[in-house]
Amino acid sequence: xxxxxxxxxxxxxxxxxxxxxxxxxxxxxxxxxxxxxxxxxxxxxxxxxxxxxxxxxxxxxxxxxxxxxxxxxxxxxxxxxxxxxxxxxxxxxxxxxxxxxxxxxxxxxxxx
Numbered sequence: 001x002x003x004x005x006x007x008x009x010x011x012x013x014x015x016x017x018x019x020x021x022x023x024x025x026x027x028x029x030x031x032x033x034x035x036x037x038x039x040x041x042x043x044x045x046x047x048x049x050x051x052x053x054x055x056x057x058x059x060x061x062x063x064x065x066x067x068x069x070x071x072x073x074x075x076x077x078x079x080x081x082x083x084x085x086x087x088x089x090x091x092x093x094x095x096x097x098x099x100x101x102x103x104x105x106x107x108x109x110x111x112x
């Protein structure tokens with residue numbers, strides 16, 4: 001099993017959720033996060049004063065899938081989340097050693 005963590009622009013969340021649902025992903029976790037990468041934030045003008053916004057709003061989407069579904073899920077996320085502009089985000093894939101559904105005690109693939 002693998003965990004796919006995607007840091008994306010907030011307005012792309014619904015498209016990512018829809019495409020993962022169409023691929024049979026049963027559940028996902030979404031967290032509102034803030035951060036920066038190469039763009040290093042930006043400046044905004046508010047009531048005549050300039051403010052530096054170091055941390056930009058992003059959304060972190062986490063899903064756990066079986067090994068055979070990783071590549072097509074990653075490709076689908078890239079396809080719908082890419083705008084071609086700086087700040088599109090990142091995807092990380094990590095190994096999950098064990099998963100347990102608390103309610104039933106099911107483990108690993110049965111739990112996801």
